Amino acid sequence: MSPSRCAAAVLPRPQAVVTVTTIDLKPPGPGEVLLRIEACGLCHSDLFIASLERLARTPLVLGHEGIGRIEAVGPGVSDWIPGDRAGVTFLGTTCGSCEWCLSGRRRFCPEQTNFGYTLAGALAEYTVAPAAGLVRVPADLPAAVAAPLCCAGWTARGALREAGLQPGQSVALFGLGGLGHLALEIARLQGLRVAAVDVSEEKIEFARARGAEIALSGPDPGRVLQKEQGGVDAAIVFTAAASAVSQAFRSLRPNGTLVLVGLSRSQYELPLVETVTRGIAIRGSYLGTRQDLEETFRLLGAGAVRPFVHTHELAETPALLDQMRCGGLMGRAVILF
Ligand SMILES: [Zn+2]
Ligand SMILES: [Zn+2]
Structure with missing residues (x-):
């Protein structure tokens, strides 16, 4: 029945x-x-x-x-x-x-x-x-x-594939919630070096415990990654906070890839000169x-x-x-x- x-x-x-x-x-x-x-x-x-x-x-x-x-x-x-x-x-x-x-x-x-x-x-x-x-x-x-x-798991895995990284390369994950914490696990399995970025101290502690090499919750994380690590090969934005997009952009090495995943109704603005002269790829990733x-x-x-x-x-x-x-x-x- x-x-x-x-x-x-x-x-x-x-x-x-x-x-x-x-x-x-x-x-x-x-x-x-x-x-x-x-x-x-x-x-x-x-x-x-x-x-x-x-x-x-x-x-x-x-x-x-x-x-x-x-x-x-x-x-x-x-x-x-x-x-x-x-x-x-x-x-x-x-x-x-x-x-x-x-x-x-x-x-x-x-x-x-x-x-x-x-x-x-x-x-x-x-x-x-x-x-x-x-x-x-x-x-x-x-x-x-x-x-x-x-x-969450499916989308995280899809985004990492779109980032197109090889073992030993680095990825910064912006947002360590439902998607980000699974992306951290999958990225580590793929032999990637992971930087975790979130505004929540608790989520950052969690990411560190789960094997993130770098975990940042302070101001201007993009600049910190650029200055201290020379930037990352890819940055994936899982959070819906639009401010994370410019931070993620800032964290990239030349020829790096910015992958956008989190949805919000806001617009984002990125510097044209740096996108061009640093050869940055920007892509959305869906499922x-x-x-x-x-x-x-x-x-x-x-x-x-x-x-x-x-x-x-x-x-x-x-x-x-x-x-x-x-x-x-x-x-x-x-x-x-
Ligand atoms: Zn969903
Ligand atoms: Zn069809």
Whole structure:
């Protein structure tokens, strides 16, 4: 028997306060599955989505870092069966036939749907989801630590790939929250020298304990890295604070790469002369490839990455989002169902 109602964290309308409420569930239709969510992480992008003036759908169930099990499948679903472990990421369905879909870059498909944005998300006891948008998750991974890999881990790994570094090169990570702390682990596995930068002393201590060679929380970290280390080969900005972009730029060696990941609605300004004469590459990085995600799950299974999570009940979601807005959460907050 499919449940007809369940609890969920819902954005009632654009720019409103997220509330925990009861939602109606329909049985899965053609191509859909009913997923019982085990765990879902809270991502800074949930706040970004809630801050937008216009959304394709509200009320909107947020959440794009979910791990669950298939409870029931709708007509025409042949590749999932009840009991299968599935992950909900930000990337839902894509067209399957454009140049991006055909070249392993589904994340740039103009027809993409997105969980917790244009589709109902995973911050709910159950969700009805298009089967084609879900990812396979190894059955033995604990849900609470696997959940943050669906966005934070995946995005961190994708950003490091975009940075294009070789073992022995250096990377500065700006923002040591949910994404940054996983990027630190993955970068160390790749043999990179890591500098961690955050305004929070606590997060900097944490980064040092997790193996960051340099950890900075003071003023003008870009200049410090430039002066004391001769700069870094790449700087990745995970925080949504726009001021970090200019600091990250300042930290780079000639020919360095600036990778932008954290989302905010602000603009950034960078010096043209230095960009040109120092040969700086600037690129955005959004999610990653399917292989990036599979590799991240594999690293977790092997004990090579250790997401720092603290688990909570669904009812705590609004308060946790407030804390996240102020940068007050360590690692990743995960809702356990
Ligand atoms: Zn996210
Ligand atoms: Zn496409």
